[in-house]
Each structure stands twice: as structure tokens, then as C-alpha cells.
Amino acid sequence: MIxxxxxxxxxxxxxxxxxxxxxxxxxxxxxGEPAELQAVRAEIAQRAAEAGFICASLDGATTKLHFxxxxxxxxxxxxxxxxxxxxxxxxxxxxxxxxAPSGPPTFAAIAAAAGSTSFxxxxxxxxxxxxxxxxDYHMTQEFRAAMMLLALDPMDNPGAGPGGQGDLLIQWLQGxxxxxxxxxxxxxFQKVARHNARDxxxxxxxxxxxxxxxxxxxxxxxxxxxxxxxPAGEGYKYTRAAAMDLYEVVRQFIDATDELEGCAIVxxxxxxxxADHVRGLRMYRAxxxxxxxxxxxxxxxxxxxxxxxxxx
Numbered sequence: 001m002i003x004x005x006x007x008x009x010x011x012x013x014x015x016x017x018x019x020x021x022x023x024x025x026x027x028x029x030x031x032g033e034p035a036e037l038q039a040v041r042a043e044i045a046q047r048a049a050e051a052g053f054i055c056a057s058l059d060g061a062t063t064k065l066h067f068x069x070x071x072x073x074x075x076x077x078x079x080x081x082x083x084x085x086x087x088x089x090x091x092x093x094x095x096x097x098x099x100a101p102s103g104p105p106t107f108a109a110i111a112a113a114a115g116s117t118s119f120x121x122x123x124x125x126x127x128x129x130x131x132x133x134x135x136d137y138h139m140t141q142e143f144r145a146a147m148m149l150l151a152l153d154p155m156d157n158p159g160a161g162p163g164g165q166g167d168l169l170i171q172w173l174q175g176x177x178x179x180x181x182x183x184x185x186x187x188x189f190q191k192v193a194r195h196n197a198r199d200x201x202x203x204x205x206x207x208x209x210x211x212x213x214x215x216x217x218x219x220x221x222x223x224x225x226x227x228x229x230x231p232a233g234e235g236y237k238y239t240r241a242a243a244m245d246l247y248e249v250v251r252q253f254i255d256a257t258d259e260l261e262g263c264a265i266v267x268x269x270x271x272x273x274x275a276d277h278v279r280g281l282r283m284y285r286a287x288x289x290x291x292x293x294x295x296x297x298x299x300x301x302x303x304x305x306x307x308x309x310x311x312x
Contacts, residue, residue, distance in 0.1 A: 001301055001309045001310065001311050002301045002303055002308065002309070002310060003310065003311070004032070004036055004039055004040050004043070004310040004311075006303055007030065007040070007303050007308045007310050008040065008043050008044070008047070010303035010304060011028070011044070011266075011303075012047050012051075014304060015028075015264055016047060016048060016051050016053070016217070016264065017051060020053075020214070020215055020217075020262055020263065020264050021051065021052075021214045021215065021262065022262075023209070023215075023261055023262050024262070025205070025257040025258075025259075025260035025261065025262070025263040025264070026257060026263075026264050026265075027250075027253050027254045027257060027264075027265045027266075027267070027306070028264070028265070028266045028267070028306060028307075028308065029266075029267045029268075029269065029291055029306060029307045029308065030266060030267070030268050030269070030307075030308050030310055031268075031269050031270060031271045031272075031273050031274060031307070031308070031309050031310070032270075032271050032309065032310040032311050033270075033271060033311060034223070034270075036310055036311055037221065037223070037268045037269075037310075040219075040266075040268065040310060041057060041219045041221065041268060044217065044219050044266060045057055045217075045219065048217035048264075051214055052213055052214035053208075053213060053214045053215050053216060053217045053262075053264075054079055054208050054213050054215070054216045054217070055078070055217050055218075056074070056075040056078040056079070056216070056217075056218045056219075057078070057218070057219045057220075058071065058074050058075065058218065058219070058220045058221065059220075059221040059224070059235075060220075060221060060222050060223065060224035060225050060235075060236065060238070060246075061221075061223075061224045061230070061234065061235030061236060062235055062236070064236060064242075065220060065222065065225070065246055065249065066225075066238070066242050066243075066245035066246035066249055067194065068194055068197040068198055068201075068249050068252075069175065069192055069193050069194050069197040070175070071197070071201075071220075071249070072175075072192060072197040072198075072200055072201050072204075073173075073174050073175035073176075073192065075201070075204070075216075075218060076173040076174045076175070076204075077174050079173075079204070081150060081169075081170050081173065082150075082166070082170075084207065084208070084211035084212075084213070085147070085150045085151040085153075085166075085211070086151075087211045087212040088133070088147070088151045088210065088211050088212075089105060089151045089152070089154070089155070090105075091212075092125050092128045092129060092132070092151070093105065093110060093125065095128060095132075096121075096124045096125050096127075096128050097114075097124070098110050098113070098114050098116075098121060098124075098125075099113055099114065101113055104154065104158050105154055105155055106154075106155055106158045107121045107122045107125070107155055107156075110125075122155075125152075125155070126152070129148045129151065129152060130148075133147055133148045133151070133210075134148050136206070136210070138203070138206040138261070139202075139203035139206055139207060140196065140199050140200060140203050142186075142188045142189075142190070142196075142200075143200055143203035143204075143207070144203075145186050145187065145188060146169045146172065146173065146186065146188060147207055149165060149166075149169060149186055150166055150169045150170070153165050153166040153169075154166070165186075168182050168183055169183070169186070169188075172188065172191065172192070173192065175191070175192060177191065198252065198256065202256065202259050202260055202261075204216060205260050205261045205262055205263040206261045208262065209261060209262045214262060215261070215262025215263055215264070216262065216263045216264075217263070217264045217265075217266075218263075218264070218265045218266070219265075219266045219267075219268060220265065220266070220267050220268065221267075221268040221269075222246060222250075222267055222268065222269050223268065223269055223270050224236060224237075224238065225238050225242065225243040225246050225279065226243070226269060226270055226273055226276065226279045226280055227279070228240075228279070240278070240279060240283070243279050243283070244283065244284060247281075247283070247284040247286075247287045248284070248286075248287075250267060250287060251284070251286055251287045251290060253265055254287075254290050254291075255290075269281075271309065271311070274291075274292065274307060274309075290306070291306050291307050292307070293305055293306075293307065
């Protein structure tokens with residue numbers, strides 16, 4: 001067992017400030033008492049934000065994490081999509097040879113400042129987005145289309161209020177769009193669902209760095225899945241089958257680290273989770289094989305290990 005301070009210091013120096021910021025990816029597990037886990041969760045968020053990462057914090061009590069699409073939608077609700085789009089839009093204007101206007105970034109305003117025409121400005125900036133975003137095959141086709149249109153929306157549709165294309169795209173990302181047919185002009189023809197949510201998550205990690213952020217850091221508390229009798233009226237209650245589905249989702253995240261870019265995912269669990277055969281790590285051997293340590297020192301814990309037991 002190590003102190004949370006020791007683990008957080010190592011996590012920051014060896015991962016957040018170096019490996020993850022340089023484009024790497026990792027999945028970590030931290031176990032401990034509830035109060036200790038909450039402190040770790042808050043400290044990770046603070047350190048990640050200070051290092052320039054997008055931060056998201058999820059809890060099985062309020063999100064059905066064993067559904068990968070719901071996990072993604074909850075992360076999407078904690079992302080400021082418009083800020084990311086604004087960064088890419090500003091970059092597109094500059095790299096197309098223009099100056100961003102002080103007011104609304106319309107094509108007419110950019111053209112007026114450059115002594116050009118709206119048509120030529122539109123043509124150059126759309127060309128940049130086609131090359132740098134729509135043909136960036138690190139992202140899925142529908143995610144690329146959504147990001148491109150989200151960034152272009154204030155320029156193509158100045159003054160569009162709530163209910164405009166930008167709002168619809170964010171609703172699609174957050175799982176709140178009722179009719180996907182509203183996005184056919186995008187073209188987007190399907191919702192983010194179980195079959196494409198993981199690829200969309202991978203796309204987000206790439207987009208975060210393209211939009212000027214260091215990457216994405218997500219903390220996920222899976223403690224609710226480890227108990228058969230949670231407090232009444234305090235969030236979701238899960239079966240062992242749901243816990244097994246969650247561990248398969250977790251395993252797939254571990255196996256996808258080569259695809260993730262600038263991403264750290266930290267799962268938080270109770271202190272007895274590693275040895276629990278009923279609802280813990282040992283109920284799913286495929287995950288245990290990826291997380292459990294082959295050699296354990298009785299006196300010292302390795303702060304770089306996949307699984308950290310914090311306390312004290």
C-alpha cells in the first residue's frame with residue numbers, strides 16, 4: 001500500500017506531464033477507502049486541468065458504465081465542444097492566410113478585413129477543413145463530419161440560435177438527439193451506440209489534441225458495481241451480469257491503448273476489489289490477467305503498476 005500523495009506524484013510526473021502529454025495512453029486502477037478514492041479523484045481532475053487536459057469524472061451510481069455508449073455520452077456532456085471548435089476555427093482562419101475578426105467569425109467579416117470576397121474566403125477555409133479535419137482518418141467519418149460542421153457553423157450560419165445545426169451536433173454527441181434524421185445534411189445517419197461508441201471515444205482523444213488540448217483524462221468510479229446492496233434510493237443497482245459486462249468494457253479499453261491518443265483512464269474501486277471473487281476483479285479472468293501483478297513485494301508497492309492500493 002502507498003499513500004495517495006505518492007501515487008499522485010508519480011502519476012503526474014511519469015504520465016500526465018510526459019507520456020500522456022506526448023500522445024501516449026494508459027489505463028490505471030486505484031483501490032482504497034471511499035474517502036481516499038474521492039480525494040484521488042478530485043486531485044487527478046485538478047492536476048489534469050492545470051496540465052491542459054480535458055477532464056471528465058464518471059460514477060457508476062449515476063451512469064450505466066457497462067453500456068459503452070452511455071459512458072461516452074457522459075464524457076461528452078463534460079466536454080466544452082464549442083471551445084474546442086473555436087480553437088480549430090481560429091487555426092483554420094490563420095493557416096488559410098487570414099486574420100480572425102474581433103466580432104463574429106463570419107466569412108464576410110474575414111473578407112472585409114482582408115480586402116477579399118466572402119466567396120474566396122469560404123473556398124479557402126472550407127479547403128483547409130477538408131484537408132485537415134475531414135480527411136484526418138484518425139477519426140471516424142461521422143465524428144469528422146460533426147467536428148468540421150461544428151467549427152464551421154458560426155461562419156456558415158451566423159446568428160443561428162438554439163436549435164441550430166451546432167446544437168443538434170452537440171445533442172448527438174451527448175446522446176440527447178431524438179431524431180438523427182435532423183442531421184442527414186451533415187451527413188450523419190446513425191446515433192452513437194454500442195457498435196460505434198468506442199471508435200467515437202478514440203476519435204475524441206485525437207480531436208482533443210487537434211483542438212489544442214494536451215489530451216483527455218477520465219476518472220471512473222466503479223464501486224457501485226461491486227456491491228449487491230447499495231444504499232436505497234441512491235443511484236443505480238447492478239446485477240453480477242452487469243458487472244461482468246462492465247469488466248469486458250474495461251478490458252477493451254486496456255486493449256485499445258495503442259489506438260487512444262493522449263488519454264489516461266483511471267478506474268477507482270473499493271480496497272477489497274482485487275481479491276473479490278463474487279463481484280470484483282477475480283470474477284473475470286481476462287481482466288485479472290491484464291491488471292493483477294505477477295510479483296508483489298510484501299513491504300513496498302510499485303507506484304508505476306497498473307493497480308495501486310492507496311491509503312494511509
